[in-house]
Amino acid sequence: MQTYLVGGAVRDALLGLPQTDRDWVVVGADAQTMLQQGFKPVGQDFPVFLHPHSHEEYALARTERKVAAGYAGFRFYAAPEVTLEQDLARRDLTINAMAQDADGRIIDPFNGQADLAAGLLRHVSPAFTEDPVRILRTARFAARYGFQVAPETMALMRQMVAAGEVDALVAERVWQELAKGLMENRPARMLEILHECGALQVILPEVAALFGVPQRADYHPEVDTGIHTLMVLQQAADMGLTLPERYAALLHDLGKALTPADILPKHHGHDVAGVVPVQQVNARWRVPRACAELAELVCRWHIIFHSVGTLKPATVLDKLKRTDALRRPQRFQAALNVCVADTRGRLGKENSPYPQREHWLALLAAAQNIDTAAIAAACTKPEQIAAAIDAARLAQITPLQNAYRRQHTESH
Numbered sequence: 001m002q003t004y005l006v007g008g009a010v011r012d013a014l015l016g017l018p019q020t021d022r023d024w025v026v027v028g029a030d031a032q033t034m035l036q037q038g039f040k041p042v043g044q045d046f047p048v049f050l051h052p053h054s055h056e057e058y059a060l061a062r063t064e065r066k067v068a069a070g071y072a073g074f075r076f077y078a079a080p081e082v083t084l085e086q087d088l089a090r091r092d093l094t095i096n097a098m099a100q101d102a103d104g105r106i107i108d109p110f111n112g113q114a115d116l117a118a119g120l121l122r123h124v125s126p127a128f129t130e131d132p133v134r135i136l137r138t139a140r141f142a143a144r145y146g147f148q149v150a151p152e153t154m155a156l157m158r159q160m161v162a163a164g165e166v167d168a169l170v171a172e173r174v175w176q177e178l179a180k181g182l183m184e185n186r187p188a189r190m191l192e193i194l195h196e197c198g199a200l201q202v203i204l205p206e207v208a209a210l211f212g213v214p215q216r217a218d219y220h221p222e223v224d225t226g227i228h229t230l231m232v233l234q235q236a237a238d239m240g241l242t243l244p245e246r247y248a249a250l251l252h253d254l255g256k257a258l259t260p261a262d263i264l265p266k267h268h269g270h271d272v273a274g275v276v277p278v279q280q281v282n283a284r285w286r287v288p289r290a291c292a293e294l295a296e297l298v299c300r301w302h303i304i305f306h307s308v309g310t311l312k313p314a315t316v317l318d319k320l321k322r323t324d325a326l327r328r329p330q331r332f333q334a335a336l337n338v339c340v341a342d343t344r345g346r347l348g349k350e351n352s353p354y355p356q357r358e359h360w361l362a363l364l365a366a367a368q369n370i371d372t373a374a375i376a377a378a379c380t381k382p383e384q385i386a387a388a389i390d391a392a393r394l395a396q397i398t399p400l401q402n403a404y405r406r407q408h409t410e411s412h
């Protein structure tokens with residue numbers, strides 16, 4: 001039996017990048033041989049084993065065949081006579097279909113090295129169409145390496161979308177790929193590619209609908225709301241923001257696709273209008289709670305956050321309460337980080353200051369800086385406590401807010 005390093009580890013080594021996890025293919029063995037050598041099976045029906053010491057994955061070389069729609073429709077055939085080349089042929093992209101033998105030689109039947117050098121994502125075979133998650137993977141690798149999609153692969157992806165293949169994607173796999181892609185260096189590239197092949201219109205129609213929607217050119221020199229959204233997402237990545245923050249950046253302006261034509265390019269009310277589409281996306285892909293909640297919060301409140309300089313102190317306190325900032329200060333801060341990306345994700349505004357963030361945090365700290373126990377003890381009736389606490393908070397907020405309003409007048 002021979003073992004070969006395959007897939008991402010070979011690709012990343014050729015790119016001079018650190019290898020994260022290493023996958024191996026075993027040729028000339030069957031399950032029995034693996035068990036005898038001390039490997040542990042990963043699943044019952046799957047020819048993948050864990051090395052007894054390194055715990056790395058060793059898969060028997062296998063071919064695959066699609067016999068029915070969906071993920072259950074794949075039939076794998078793993079046997080000692082399956083060759084390395086046959087195993088590599090079932091993989092998605094040429095850059096992922098290379099192997100390395102024990103002497104360090106690269107086995108590259110699909111010219112992955114040439115595509116790696118040219119920065120091209122190219123499918124290995126027409127069987128690419130059998131698994132729509134490959135579209136998402138291709139977009140994700142573009143987001144990671146900044147590579148182009150080969151024209152013939154883009155054409156195939158378009159065909160897959162037109163044939164309805166993308167409709168078959170299940171929430172778990174979509175979210176897994178989206179989440180990974182959002183955390184890459186160039187997440188906007190992933191969205192661009194999904195848009196270009198038409199998959200965005202199926203997976204995130206609410207985001208796709210933003211392209212072509214105009215905005216006021218004085219606030220938004222980039223004008224197009226879809227382009228602005230990708231710029232905000234990219235800013236969020238450049239700022240090193242977390243997954244919930246990047247996801248919220250992507251969805252913050254969904255309401256702008258619902259603006260009535262007669263008020264364009266203004267978008268009054270898009271913050272409130274966006275909440276339902278954000279909830280739809282969250283539900284469709286079973287988005288984890290931290291991401292889902294932050295996206296809804298940012299969508300609903302980002303205009304208020306931007307325009308803090310126009311608010312009366314009592315309104316500030318009301319917003320701190322309605323955003324649950326007092327109980328969830330970290331989430332509040334995360335929302336403000338997205339607002340920074342929103343401000344900077346505009347053409348020519350990449351270095352804009354955003355004093356609103358520090359001011360909101362100062363307001364929050366002021367509102368928290370009261371002795372609730374002493375206030376409660378000083379109240380004779382229990383129903384007076386909440387009002388007394390509010391009054392104390394307001395007394396803390398008011399001088400800060402008045403000073404800020406004198407200094408700034410914001411609009412967005």
Ligand SMILES: Nc1ncnc2c1ncn2[C@@H]1O[C@H](COP(=O)(O)OP(=O)(O)OP(=O)(O)O)[C@@H](O)[C@H]1O
Pocket residue numbers: 006007008009020023090091092093096097131133134137
């Ligand atoms: N849906 C798929 N269709 C075809 N081949 C796939 C698919 N998923 C994974 N592969 C193959 O298995 C290998 C390992 O997959 P894995 O998901 O670990 O990604 P990777 O290429 O190692 O990248 P990452 O750095 O994101 O882990 C890939 O390099 C590719 O050859």
